[in-house]
Amino acid sequence: MRSTPALLAITFVLGLASGAASAQNLRCGNTFADPGDSKMSVLGKCGEPVVRDSFCKPDPAPPPRDGSVRPCINVDSWAYRPGRGQFITILEFEEGTLKTIRYGDRIP
Numbered sequence: 001m002r003s004t005p006a007l008l009a010i011t012f013v014l015g016l017a018s019g020a021a022s023a024q025n026l027r028c029g030n031t032f033a034d035p036g037d038s039k040m041s042v043l044g045k046c047g048e049p050v051v052r053d054s055f056c057k058p059d060p061a062p063p064p065r066d067g068s069v070r071p072c073i074n075v076d077s078w079a080y081r082p083g084r085g086q087f088i089t090i091l092e093f094e095e096g097t098l099k100t101i102r103y104g105d106r107i108p
Contacts, residue, residue: 024100024101024102024103025101026042026046026080026082026089026091026101027082028045028046028047029045031045032045033045033046033091033098033101034098035098035099035100035101036097036098037097037098038096038097038098039076039093039096039097039098042078042091042093042098046080049078049079049080049091050079050080050081051078051079052076052077052078052079053076053077053078054074054075054076054077055075055077056072056073056074056075057072057073057075058072058073059071059072059073073094073095074094074095075092075093075094076092076093076096077090077091077092077093078090078091078092078093079091079104081107082107083107084107084108085106085107086106086107087103087104087105087106087107088103088104088105088106088107089101089102089103089104090102090103090104
């Protein structure tokens with residue numbers, strides 16, 4: 001079977017669509033919190049989280065040549081309980097911007 005440019009283009013577009021379907025977000029009423037949102041935006045969309053935590057993770061960039069200490073990256077972790085039978089959703093913000101959304105245990 002011969003590959004044509006049209007067939008390759010269709011395969012590429014379908015691959016993008018399937019990747020987009022697996023993107024993670026948090027549904028908040030009629031809107032979604034997505035990576036790239038600010039903390040203020042998520043608060044406006046989703047309200048207060050049930051749990052907040054903050055920690056400082058090491059900066060993955062190489063250390064400065066002058067021997068000085070590089071500050072760490074401030075991470076805020078927020079947990080939401082979307083509802084019974086759903087998964088606890090953990091949002092992690094780096095320097096005030098939503099970077100990752102992951103799911104915890106299912107809510108009984």
